Amino acid sequence: MEHSPAVRGRGIRKTFGNVVALDGVDLDVAEGQVHGLVGPNGAGKTTLLGLLLGLAVADGGSLEILGAPVGRTLAVPGGVAGFVDGPGLYPSLTARQNLAALASLRGHGARTAGADDALEQVGLTDVADDRVRGFSLGMRQRLGLAAALLTAPRLLVLDEPANGLDPAGKRHVHRVITRLAADGTAVVLSSHRMDDLAALCSEVTVLATGRVVFSGTVSKLATESGELDYRLLTSDPDAARRVAADAPGLGVPSRHDGAGPRDADALVVRGAVPVIEDLVVRLVEAGVGLRELAPVVPPLEAAFLALTGAGRTAATGADRKEDAA
Structure with a gap:
């Protein structure tokens, strides 16, 4: 209707x-x-x-x-x-x-x-x-x-x-x-x-x-978020990292670039949804247990940041005018 x-x-x-x-x-x-x-x-x-x-x-x-x-x-x-x-x-x-x-x-x-x-x-x-x-x-x-x-x-x-x-x-x-x-x-x-x-x-x-x-x-x-960073916890972190390194289309951000987790057992990977789904299949085939898989930034928030040019913190004249209103 x-x-x-x-x-x-x-x-x-x-x-x-x-x-x-x-x-x-x-x-x-x-x-x-x-x-x-x-x-x-x-x-x-x-x-x-x-x-x-x-x-x-x-x-x-x-x-x-x-x-x-x-x-x-x-x-x-x-x-x-x-x-x-x-x-x-x-x-x-x-x-x-x-x-x-x-x-x-x-x-x-x-x-x-x-x-x-x-x-x-x-x-x-x-x-x-x-x-x-x-x-x-x-x-x-x-x-x-x-x-x-x-x-x-x-x-x-x-x-x-x-x-x-x-x-x-x-x-x-x-x-x-x-x-x-x-x-x-x-x-x-x-x-x-x-x-x-x-x-x-x-x-x-x-x-x-x-x-x-x-x-x-x-x-x-x-x-609209495109590629996202995902946090993985597995039964074998070292094996998971090796599998991720061989997965096509998947990125493994450095732990020092701001995207990586702070605990040693977690792994952060970057990719679109189909690429992440392929990684899960590869982990299962390699006998690696997947305990947690979640986006570091939720898809809606990531899309919002991408669409609005997030990261710009300086207030423009429009910012000040609308805030005053």
Whole structure:
């Protein structure tokens, strides 16, 4: 069954003075889809999320949200909720009072029952009457999600929703997002956590310096990593190293080049998936027991680093402008 588009952007462009934050960005998000938005600092993620929430307007291109064209005014269609740069909350009010105040501002009255249900969904029932000023970062993130749930959104936009979450809080957030998507809500979330992308997202858009460098499924993104370093633990390390040295297409990085393991019993090899599979067959044929085989850097993370030119640590003008925004 084909879903209708919740977001359709074509050639979106946004500048801040001389800084180009978004440069011809295309974005498609279907109803019922969790779409990941990733990229290094300064890539344009925050700017794009702000456009989806009506906090800014594009300088060029076209954007449709829930079937309605977005013009050059600070507004988006009803049915959109979320937060960027952290949720806006009243620190002197309790969690329940915050939700009641937000519901009242939106014209829904006190909506006590709705607030209690939202708090339960994100796992904050036990602290519903505690003042928000004492909340941790993760608790604030969950309360921000609860506030978004009050509107029964058709498009939910979340900026780093897993930031500061402990395992229990992360489980609550993942459960809420998965349920919303199953009910037809489109979710766009930014994250630096590759495990969140793998667990939640069906498709991902990767931004770098304001441009799309990848858009597609999570599984397709993983294949973009190409050759990876894999760590092997075997029953006979010396024999394993000899077998690896004779395997075609396989590299054995030096232990001093930053890729090798620190313990003497482990071996690091480099190659594409078919080459690693061939190595496993060769080890078994040689009578070497394989006890552990895992990528040194997970495939999604490796693909992200390759696509975005990882390793560049100097902040650009775009970095500073977007961080300030």
